[in-house]
Amino acid sequence: MSAARITRRSLLVGGAALLAGAALPGTAHAAAPAPPILDCAAWGARPNSRIVNVVTQRPVKILVHHTATPNVVDLSRGAADSLARGIQNFHMDRRGWLDSGQHFTISRGGFVLEGRHRSLEVLRGGRQQVEGAHCTGQNFVAVGIENEGTYTDTEPTGVLWDRLREMCAYICGQYGIAPTEIYGHRDFKDTLCPGDVLYGMLPRLRGEVGDALGRRVEGSSVRAASWPVLREDDRGPVVRAAQHLLRAAGRTEVAVDGAFSAPMAESVRRFQADHATEEVNGIIGGESWPLLAAPVRAGEGGEAEQAVEALVASSSMRPPSTVGRQEWMQLLTAAR
Template sequence: MGAARVTRRGFLLGGAALLALPGTALAATAPEIADCAAWGARPNSRVVNVVVQRPVKILVHHTATPNVTDLSRGAADALARGIQNFHMDRRGWLDSGQHFTISRGGFVLEGRHRSLEALRNGRKQVEGAHCTGQNLVSIGIENEGTYMDTEPTGVLWDRLREMCAYICGQYGIAPTEIYGHRDFKDTLCPGDVLYGMLPRLRGEVGGMLGQRLEGSSVRAASWPVLREDDRGPVVEAAQRLLRGAGRTEVAVDGTFSAAMAESVRVFQAEHATEEVNGIIGGESWPLLAAPVQAGDGGEAAEAVETLAATSSTRPPSRVGPEQWQQLLTAAR
């Protein structure tokens, strides 16, 4: 972990940083983190961009790889090498895209070179490649496995919680600023189950930092992910918004059919989204959710009425991105 030193935010004692956010009584201890050299990383192919600014959020990912039973350090190192090879050889990136990786065995590894150095500094960030539009403002953590219908291992969860608390302490990030990849892109990542555990993660990280979080602070409003076979008022709202965006072939029936998925793909292609996959997530929703004012007519206004009626709330006089998220979250 390097030589012990005193930092601006706390004390580094015997290699473990003890950190506390302003106004808190508790401290977060840094987990053991293996740097790139420790797991046999290749050299980065181009210069890694390091900026003198602090990230403002954490993005949680899953690797979408098998939920292996080999929980050894050797398996963790092999995972990190496999991710780096894929990112460099298949995607043409200069290095691993994520800043850090946590294995199912609970080993934390540096992903992109210099990420650990920047984190320890507390005032710098490495530009990642884990989520377009978020790579200079967030820290990306990959969690080994696929968490659509199963929870991560207990040791992985413990390290994720510790790592998030350490990152929050180093950079002054609020625990409420922990998100999933799907909050910003049309993706199922980090899986339905792990994404559903993020309110718990925010609360536990807050607890480690002496902050009591509850209610909307833990369960933040967000853009929901919709895919084929989904049903309900949120799907109906999406159908109306698609029609308002020119996809008038979409039926308003509250069922996400194969035909609707094809219309979504056409919409995504028209708007040059990163993924053209028929999934409505954190990239397509902001493009679809047009601003609505009281007294407006049209499909977007009908979508607002549908969501408000479902959640028994009064439609706000003005609906922008934040109000759309609140309405969608309440109607789920």
Template sequence: MCPLARRSFLIGGLGLVGAGAGLLGTAGDAAAVTSPEIIDCAGWGARPNSDVVPVRSQRPVKIIVHHTATPNTKNLSRGAADNLARGIQNFHMDKRGWIDTGQHFTISRGGFVLEGRHRSLEALRTGKRQVEGAHCSGQNLVAVGIENEGTYTTGAPPGRQWDRLRQLCAYICEQYGIGATEIYGHRDFKDTACPGDSLYGMLPRLRGEVAGALGQAASSSALQLASWPLLRIADRGPTVLAAQHLLRAAGERDVVADGQFGRSTADAVRRLQTAHSTEEVNGMLGGESWPLLVSVADQAGDADVASAVQALNAGRPLSRSLRGPADWQQLLDPNTPR
């Protein structure tokens, strides 16, 4: 969860690969994955939840990684971890009006793993139930949310925090039968920078390490999932140019297609977000607004759509027609072979 998304203290992403898809098979019989030590809500002094925490008789199918967007503290103690968990819960309950902490688990920079929302640890231990969270709307019934203390716009998480993240993800995957390729970032689903450019860029590595812990082998293409690009003020290049053409096709005729994401482009994105009642109206073009934009532009079908394709395809038209957001996502992803 990221403050650019919807919080000033703590904030924070649909996938195209099914659970376990892209795995090439097992790499031999690995030892059973063990759970990291997890401090339960009572252990860090949680307040009681203000209402009944919904527990569903279903398994989640993915994991969503967040960062807290709080300072990268050098205090790696257990006390600091407990204070972090209490601060998050207070913010979510007192400022957001939620019944409890939004995410299921939190990992401090010191590598302490804490239960977030009450009963999350209980549900995980069963491997059959899911606590409904509040970490990413639209995904709270199907995804386990993990907050990582810190801001990872640049720089990597400390080694102990990374180790616990890998261990926790592997344990969650084993308990619920989730494939290692089903680990996402918050920005995959929302218009947010969360979990930070650096940590988001490390997710293919995380998927690979989790696959290894589970005794699975995965191709590099399976670990590098297609993603929606995140565009913000001051970005530039062909993806921005394509977005501007799509905004024009969607009715924003005053947008100048110059490849520079300035205030006027951000304002056009805000109008799109307002018109479609997205969770955030922040002018950032990310995982929630891209599918809306390409769908609206496709319906218009004017010359600007063709110009958007050419901007992304090195000036060449496509040899086939685009069929919905999934095809657009593949075209927009810089990792997709041209």
């Protein structure tokens, strides 16, 4: 497998979604059976280059990724092993990491593979967390699952979906994580990961995982507020709000016209560079939104209040008197 095939961050171009809280450590939670999981030795992993850090705390969420590799038709065990080795080689040799960054990988053929060493052992214990490298800021608190393929405009295979549901249910049961605490990478970073289609399937995943655990997940908890992803050629009130917020942040060259143009993308890149975000890619996602969406009070005037007005005008929400992180997310979600 070539390195070019494994550069998933080239497409992973994830501000946390406000969902119901995870169960507290030590509380009772339903168990779910584990799907078959191939450990690192089974797929021929290299030894980790440094000691894998294990922390004495439970993770509180799951992050879903896609590998942004081709949607291969080879669904064999051999293809799954090759994928895992290719990801590990890229992460260790090109990124300089001590091991694969994700905790687990699911192939298009439905094979579940341990990613980072000790992840399976620690998951089975249900009391600790292996520090990952799948999402900056989330590596101590979230289990990262890579799903083979690119899900920008197509759905994952049925068998991959089944294993993802089973794996999420098992992880939630082991750690007492609420099914509503399943997120996409884009909820925390300026990235398209895990693809528009797979990200759009996460409400269904939360509901199915809840059913597997005997915990029905109702409407607003399944599809809750989150930071949207904006990119070139997007249009509408959310883009207009972002334009006002960019201007409020000093990017006064941005025109307020509701259209995400190439010049706007360049202004976003400059904003990202100024704030040293992990990705400088011109995409507004889960890392840039929290930097842009500063608290604002009604009557303050200025670009930030105009951003609020643009969102309120296109939604059924009443304008809040104070707009903080939660209100921004609710407004942005309602205006989409």
